[in-house]
Amino acid sequence: ASVARECVCVCLQACFFRLLCFIPTGFPVISVDSQRSTDNITIRQGDTAVIRCYVDDKVSKVAWLNRSNIIFAGEDKWSLDPRVELVTQGQLEYSLRIQKVDVFDEGPYTCSIQTKQQPKTSQVYLIVQVPPIIYKVSDDIIVNEGSNVTLTCLANGRPDPSITWRLLNPSAEALDVGEYLEISGIVRSQAGRYECKASNDVSTPDVKYVSVVVNYPPYIKDVRSSETPVGQAGVLHCEASAVPQPEFEWYRDERRLSSSQSVSIQISGSRTLLVVANVTEDDYGNYTCVATNRLGIHNASVFLYKPGTGRDINASGCACQSFWLLLLSVLSALLKC
Secondary structure (H helix, E strand, C coil), X not given: CHHHHHHHHHHHHHHHHHHHCCCCCCCCCCCCCCCCCCEEEEEECCCCEEECCECCCCEEEEEEEECCEEEEECCEECXXXXXXXXXXXXXXXXEEEECCCCHHHCEEEEEEEEECCCEXXXXXXXXXXXXXXXXXXXXXXXXXXXXXXXXXXXXXXXXCCEEEEEECCXXXXXXXXXXXXXXXXXXXXXXXXXXXXXXXXXCCCEEEEEEEEEEEEEEEEEEECCCCCCCCCEEEEEEEEEECCCEEEEEXXXXXXXXXXXXXXXXXXXXXXXXXXXXXXXXXXXXXEEEEECCEEEEEEEEECCCCCCCCCEHHHHHHHHHHHHHHHHHHHHHHC
16 A cells, blocks of 8 residues: 555656646746755644745746645646735745635645756645634533532644633632543532633633532521510521522411511521510510521521520520530439439
8 A cells, every 4th residue: 555655646746747847937947955854834723824945046947736736836826725825035935825824724835846957845744723712611500419510611722722620719729631520429619610721822721611509408507696675676697508598487486477566577698587676575585597498498596585694695505505504404413312
């Protein structure tokens, strides 16, 4: 097969040089120095490439070829491409200029010379680099906590671009490298905006973003109240973390409360306030805040207390105090024994 290819190349070159004999001699008689190995020229897509060919006055014919296609023969243009033109400064240069280079321009270009002694060629291989372009990226998604998530980012470019991922949280640490980002058992702290960056050093990286929302059940993270004398308004505060945002309810002794002349329930996002107007002795005691969404439910207790009762302002404090009271009761019973 290699022998056959060599025979074809020899035949094509012989045919070309026979063809040169019929080209008029309107161009100055010049030539390249000597036959050389192929050089590479690297150019970015959209830029202008100039492929140089320097000659002297010992030549009878000269031409430019791309593969087996003649582009110029002497000063006669054979190519129909308007982007291609000759650069002939004086009699020592016979260069080729290609404007707005594209990927289909990549390949070998040959400056071919016919002298009285022998034909000579100077070949250049044009390499076209393409800036990275992300052509497909995952849509924004909403998932439940614990789900497995795959984010996709596909890009083109020459050379092939490198794909990197980051979660744009305060640390913005780099994640996996590659077209696919796998997240097993996603948790709420992994929610946020993910950055996909494609880079190949040809130009500035291409960047796209994917927003990931992680749903999770409510968790009441803060309940509190303050000392409230009789006759004043008592305020109970409850705050929950949840996605989607929770709905709130307030209970007193297993009785669901609703806004009335004596009680006002205010809800703002993930917070709720229970305001007891004109507190009486009967209003003191335990209240329960309940937060719900479609993924779950959570509740916590908070006390409305009057000054001097010694109760803490939050549920954890109340639980801690109850624990010590229970412990003291047990110790007292043991001492009596």
